[in-house]
Amino acid sequence: MRIAATVIYFIYTVIAGILSIPIWLFLFIVSRTISKKKTYEKTSMFYTKVFSFGYRLCAFFGGARVKVTGLELLPSPEGEKFLIVGNHCSNLDPFIMGGWLKKYPIAFISKPSVFDLPIAGRYMWRLRYMAIDRKNNRQGIQVIRQAADMISSGDSCVAVYPEGTRNFDNKTLKKFHDGSLKSALWAKCPIAVCVMTGAHDISKNWLRRRTRVTLDIVEVIPYEEIKDLKTPEIAERIKATMQARLDKIA
Secondary structure (H helix, E strand, O other): OHHHHHHHHHHHHHHHHHHOHHHHHHHHHHHOOOOOOOOOOOOOHHHHHHHHHHHHHHHHHOOEEEEEEOHHHOOOOOOOOOEEEEOOOOOOHHHHHHHHOOOOOEEEEEOHHHHHOOOHHHHHHHOOOEEOOOOOHHHHHHHHHHHHHHHHOOOOEEEEOOOOOOOOOOOOOOOOOHHHHHHHHHHOOOEEEEEEEOHHHHHHHOOOOOEEEEEEEEEEEOHHHOOOOOHHHHHHHHHHHHHHHHHHHO
């Protein structure tokens, strides 16, 4: 019975992929209107919505069935922007976060190689994603300052994964790199703490069955509660909150 269900799901995915070719063509054509030689000073809700749709499409073909909880904790999309902090457990994490928080313009702090991705790299450039070189402290500070300016100006939220790299342990968090949290202090903004679960199984289940993934907005920490803290203290609080949620789910 399970084999039959796997075969049916595989055929369904292939057919859906064929039928989606016009959509991929649309995403490609729109991406060609973006110049990577140009520095964009403001984000664009048009490209945000188009890219969010693309993100959801990629998550669908990745096999993710996404549920989001805690949306009511976030400031309104028209309100103040904020820093988003999450755990990092799969390559689809930003696809899920960007796709299902589609009402919020979000720029991710990420590794430089993502800008080389076909189609997606152009959208990331237009939405002002920031590449950080963890071996270059001076460049890292410039990126964190840029992130703070984007938030404080009201242009965009910023998302970071303080673990730095993917964590294949779905029960315990890696050591946090707390430098990126300075952006919240400099921008004087709230921090939205998110926990994603289930995404570890996406690659294992791909083309076999859908994977249930939950994006849980656990807490939004007001700036007033962190303004007198140092970044290691903020990181410790966030990590404890995220770990408590992971322990509860386990």
